[in-house]
Amino acid sequence: MVSQLAKRFIRRFLKGFLSGVGLYAGFKTVTALVKNPFRERLPNIAKEILSKDCVRFAAFLGLYPSVYEFLVRTIHKIRGTKDGWNHGIAGGLAGLTIVLENPVRRRTLSLFTISRALGALVSTLITRGQIPSIVHGDTLLFCLSCSFLVYCTALRPHLLPKGYYYSVLKWSRDYTDDNLNQLFRVPGEKFLTCNEVGLHTDSCTSHALRDLIQSWPMFAKLYLPIHLAPVLIFRHKLLINRPAKVLRSLIKNTVMSTTFLASMVMLAKYVVCFLRTTLREPPPLRHYIPAVAGLVAGLGVLFERANRRKELVLFLIPHTLYALFVWGMEKHILPWVPYSSVPLFALSTASIMHAYEREPDSMTPLINGILRYFVGERVDKSKRAIKLRTESELM
Structure with a gap:
């Protein structure tokens, strides 16, 4: 024995x-x-x-x-x-x-x-x-987490894991830590347009549509291996027995996931841009603006299959918990053990x-x-x- x-x-x-x-x-x-x-x-x-x-x-x-x-x-x-x-x-x-x-x-x-x-x-x-x-409870929780994380990205990046923060900046394609400081965080005397900090020269709407199209191939390269890996590791027998159906599913899932992430990033940036331009106030950014942008951007998860939405919520929750933990220590609510x-x-x-x-x-x-x-x-x-x-x- x-x-x-x-x-x-x-x-x-x-x-x-x-x-x-x-x-x-x-x-x-x-x-x-x-x-x-x-x-x-x-x-x-x-x-x-x-x-x-x-x-x-x-x-x-x-x-x-x-x-x-x-x-x-x-x-x-x-x-x-x-x-x-x-x-x-x-x-x-x-x-x-x-x-x-x-x-x-x-x-x-x-x-x-x-x-x-x-x-x-x-x-x-x-x-x-x-x-x-709760009907669409996964979507609601995703939007709330997204709202908090977009707020942290825009105004309180120290609450986020460093690697995650810079990944978000990379996904945005035109945001950097420097121009976010200039646009959103450091107090200024006048309203700064997107053109003045080198983001884009055309209107926010035109830029958002063009950005959505141009970011799609980059996100497709990100999502293809994410969907392919589980098929090769855990479902290779299914791939051998039903290759055509599995490949069609792989392409469909990759397209939907890519559309989800591209639309989410675009909506977050566009809503911030729209509200900033409407208010035309000097920095720092009002706190509710990135929170509203994240809430709207989270609706992009509806492009995903229902069973995938739960997995995406569970992806955001660890980053949300981490930010809340750092905030709790910052406010001396939670001790460091x-x-x-x-x-x-x-x-x-x-x-x-x-x-x-x-x-x-x-x-x-x-x-x-x-x-x-x-x-x-x-x-x-x-x-x-x-x-x-x-x-x-x-x-």
Whole structure:
């Protein structure tokens, strides 16, 4: 029995560790190409793989699923029963392995899992009829998060993760930290037109329409690999069996996602532009202007499929939580606790692993697919419906 547990532990660890090395190397390569697509050679992958950071990342991806599986079997043996508590306790204890990660990635993963745990909890409560379902609730929550994040981008960028803030500026195509300071943040004596700070020479409406068209190819390059990766990793059998239908779905999903992001960015910029020009006031910008712009821009999520909207909300929530956390510390409402992300991650993974085993419909197909790859199939054999639902949502 012990030798069998040890073999399973080692096998699961090696799968997770090697997958972590591959993901790390792939991420470094793609990041280098995105930053400079015309570079003459790829980064030194061997050096990246042997780095301490790569080992920490891979070790976590190896340890979490192997410790989780070991604990599920051990707890079941001790308690003598199979229920959701086994998976919740094992998921929480295994989550403590996040301590191996570097502080930045540990914080990011903690916020990611918190949002997923909250999403799973709300979905479960709605399914059980304990809270009412709100029509277009995902869209409303997305708009509210978008409103807050656009406000932070325009007026309080220090509340956002630095990488996320500069990604937003890159998506905008013409905003920079310097011209945002000049237009929105630093007090001035007169109203500044977009032309005066070098944004555009034509009208705001003409610029918005042209910007929408010109940004579309850039966002298509961003979204194609995002939609392609899950197909190749988790649904390659479906691709082999039904290639034409999967490819049509891939093209359709890429087009809709690209249209969503292009329209969202355009609306955020255009509404700010329109309200500024209407008021014609010197900077700083009134606080409600970027908030209203974000609220309107969030409606672009309606271009996405309904089941994708939940995933997009869960993408924004970690950034929103981070900004609120920084704001709370700034106002001395929240204290700084070293390693606080470790217990938060553990609590979140306890909820997520319980949901994965007992309430899989409460999580998105992407999260179900990731967990199935790393921790294995669910113990409950009634998983066929999940697989069929996942395949139908791909279509």
